[in-house]
Amino acid sequence: MGIFAVFGAPKASSVIYYGLHGLQHRGQEGAGIAVFDENGKYLHHKGLGLISEIFNELRLDALEGHIGMGTTQYANADRGGLDNVQPLYFHHKGGDLCIAGDGNLVNGPEIREFLENRGIILHSSTDSELLANLIKKEHSEDRIFNIIRALNMMEGGFAFIIMTRNRIYACRDKYGIKPLCIGKLSDGYVVSSESCAFELIGATFVRDVQPGEVVTIDEKGMRCRDYSQFKRRMMCGMEYIYIARPDSDIDGCNVHAYRMESGRILARECPADADIVVGVPDSSLSAAMGYSQQSGLPYEMGLIKNRYVARTFIQPLQEMRERGVVMKLSAVRSIVNGKRIVLVDDSIVRGTTILKIIKILRNAGAAAVHVRIASPMMTHPCYYGVDTSTKEELLCNGRTLEEACKEIGADSLGYISPEGSRASTFGCSDLCLACFTGEYATDLYKNQQ
Numbered sequence: 235m236g237i238f239a240v241f242g243a244p245k246a247s248s249v250i251y252y253g254l255h256g257l258q259h260r261g262q263e264g265a266g267i268a269v270f271d272e273n274g275k276y277l278h279h280k281g282l283g284l285i286s287e288i289f290n291e292l293r294l295d296a297l298e299g300h301i302g303m304g305t306t307q308y309a310n311a312d313r314g315g316l317d318n319v320q321p322l323y324f325h326h327k328g329g330d331l332c333i334a335g336d337g338n339l340v341n342g343p344e345i346r347e348f349l350e351n352r353g354i355i356l357h358s359s360t361d362s363e364l365l366a367n368l369i370k371k372e373h374s375e376d377r378i379f380n381i382i383r384a385l386n387m388m389e390g391g392f393a394f395i396i397m398t399r400n401r402i403y404a405c406r407d408k409y410g411i412k413p414l415c416i417g418k419l420s421d422g423y424v425v426s427s428e429s430c431a432f433e434l435i436g437a438t439f440v441r442d443v444q445p446g447e448v449v450t451i452d453e454k455g456m457r458c459r460d461y462s463q464f465k466r467r468m469m470c471g472m473e474y475i476y477i478a479r480p481d482s483d484i485d486g487c488n489v490h491a492y493r494m495e496s497g498r499i500l501a502r503e504c505p506a507d508a509d510i511v512v513g514v515p516d517s518s519l520s521a522a523m524g525y526s527q528q529s530g531l532p533y534e535m536g537l538i539k540n541r542y543v544a545r546t547f548i549q550p551l552q553e554m555r556e557r558g559v560v561m562k563l564s565a566v567r568s569i570v571n572g573k574r575i576v577l578v579d580d581s582i583v584r585g586t587t588i589l590k591i592i593k594i595l596r597n598a599g600a601a602a603v604h605v606r607i608a609s610p611m612m613t614h615p616c617y618y619g620v621d622t623s624t625k626e627e628l629l630c631n632g633r634t635l636e637e638a639c640k641e642i643g644a645d646s647l648g649y650i651s652p653e654g655s656r657a658s659t660f661g662c663s664d665l666c667l668a669c670f671t672g673e674y675a676t677d678l679y680k681n682q683q
């Protein structure tokens with residue numbers, strides 16, 4: 235999910251609109267924008283679909299304010315529907331709150347039960363609603379202490395933006411699993427899941443929100459507080475591998491540079507006897523370039539993407555994902571016909587996509603398809619908000635490399651090692667690779683074991 239906020243811009247809703255375009259790749263199921271106007275009145279609009287389908291000039295004009303926030307959202311099987319499209323708004327005697335969050339709490343069910351046992355009725359299945367209620371149950375005069383206490387009850391991978399009528403709070407989990415960064419825009423500030431959104435609106439990157447930190451932005455400027463002394467740097471490896479845009483910098487490492495390096499390492503770890511290297515558009519192109527550079531094999535545009543079909547990985551239903559693969563990719567026959575191909579992809583989750591791509595290439599005359607994956611074998615589910623599916627659905631769950639290769643119909647199959655994945659950050663960040671290794675950064679609770 236993409237989250238974005240602005241403080242101190244005359245027409246906040248327009249800035250958010252363009253900022254969210256830069257985060258559209260993080261979710262295409264729904265979007266919302268909320269602002270406080272100069273009288274402290276809350277105004278919002280949200281819907282299902284792409285940002286360009288939900289908002290137009292009239293709608294943005296109706297959201298007049300200098301402080302605001304927005305989201306681009308993806309749905310999974312149990313978090314769909316308009317009720318779960320954020321930001322969410324909460325009345326409170328100490329001042330109203332608006333919250334949006336990316337990620338997932340591993341102790342969400344326990345917090346839900348804790349709140350419901352105290353008579354609180356919850357309206358959505360979002361963690362933002364849990365955070366709002368945890369904040370509301372604290373009674374300090376100074377809201378930052380209520381936020382800090384609430385965040386300390388939460389365990390998982392998350393990034394939250396909390397907005398009041400005169401302040402923005404940007405919060406990141408203490409493990410540093412989810413990205414969140416701050417930019418400067420004229421006299422104001424912007425907060426975004428990814429730095430690529432800053433280019434679009436002419437903002438300059440200031441810094442990442444640090445793990446276990448709350449950054450407060452208001453008319454006095456920017457202030458920072460650690461809400462936890464426990465801090466790790468376990469950025470989600472899938473952000474670098476697949477989710478984030480190549481022009482984003484996360485925790486000091488550029489995403490394109492990461493992918494190029496992972497491709498070079500992959501070529502060293504898993505060489506192939508082939509004629510050309512082809513990447514699966516779009517997120518695997520950088521890794522394919524790296525593979526080509528290291529191996530000396532020419533990089534070719536053997537697959538073309540139809541840009542107007544949503545990403546298969548973040549579509550909520552299996553049937554939609556399968557239909558999406560066939561619709562979105564075509565092989566370039568004149569390039570692949572008769573060639574032995576190294577097909578570089580970023581990851582294999584269920585195997586749905588790669589199986590169909592191999593068929594597309596063979597139908598276009600490919601002599602051999604050697605699949606090389608720029609992430610390790612995915613064997614475990616993610617509990618931090620990336621919909622990698624259940625363990626049973628994963629291609630590599632309970633299969634050897636040879637069995638997985640046979641299942642997808644490739645001539646050979648190779649994966650980068652976890653060590654190779656980590657080395658691809660050039661030492662900038664340690665990584666969460668739990669869905670590949672089963673080593674989770676946080677404690678797990680009974681619903682995850």
Ligand code: SF4
Pocket residue numbers: 391411469470471472473615616617618619620622666667668669670
């Ligand atoms: S388990 Fe995988 S998808 Fe989830 S946060 Fe870790 S690396 Fe990312």
